[in-house]
Amino acid sequence: MISVQRINTTAVKGTMIEECDEVQLGPDGVYGNRRFYFIDSKGKMVNGKRTGELTKIQSYYKRDVNELKMLLPDGEEVIGEAKNSGVTVTTDFYGRAVQGQVVNGPWADVVGTLVGHPLTLVRVVDGVTATDVHPVTFISSATMRYLRKQSGGPEVRWKDRFRMLFELDGLEEFEEDTWIGHRIGIGSAVVEIVGPIPRCVVTKRNPSTGTPDFDTLGALRRARGENMLKLDTPTAHLPDGGKLLLGVYGVVRDFGTVKKGSAVDVF
Secondary structure, eight states: OOEEEEEEEOSBTTSOOEEESEEEEETTEETTTTOEEEEOTTSOEEOTTTOGGGGGOEEEEETTTTEEEEEOTTSOEEEEEOEEEEEEEEEEETTEEEEEEEEESSHHHHHHHHHTSOOEEEEEOTTOOOSSSOSEEEEEHHHHHHHHHHHTOOSTTTGGGGOOSEEEESOOTTGGGGGTTOEEEETTEEEEEEEEEEOOGGGGBOTTTOSBOSOHHHHHHHHHOOOOSOOSSOOTTSTTSSOOEEEEEEEEEEOEEEETTOBEEEO
């Protein structure tokens, strides 16, 4: 039986992923997952590819009270109501125009000091996600296990390098690739698998420190070779032009609840 082994979310794009037991899948994926993101002084999106220090920050959002909390590496808590300033911005997410509103509060200044350059915190508008491309991602535990064994990759927080929403049990390595073009039932939701995920340099970073410490992309190239087909997803920002693939993207077709241990069925 195929089932959900792990669910990973984070409130602010680029910050540490956190395991959770249950999520609601809606039009923009998991509400609250990557609900916020940072931009720099030029209005460009800031993420773990550019600023690895973000992965040392834990972020949590409580929708019912509109409360955002960030926990810094030194233990400091930065918490408060995430009030929109009324200033609307549009940010380029690899060719996708993402609309959001600047958020008033202490988070941008504190995190900007930590990473060493000014930041602005933005909340995406409803119906939009601050994920790179599509709002739902899948990978099998077997795929990550195979890649680590083939490459001699580090055991500690190995899976966190890939920052996937759903990790699945009950599959062979790379079996999730065969789902492209199909729909799957996951919990009470239905998701259409729309394509493979081209991987980037963030997979080279240690999830605990944010610094590069392992050539994950080289390991992926040796284990799988290079993709030579044209992809529908943006690849111009990737150093290899989208030749290294791992995991699959999905979009939500029927809303529903997904829990750790939920069954997964391929239609």
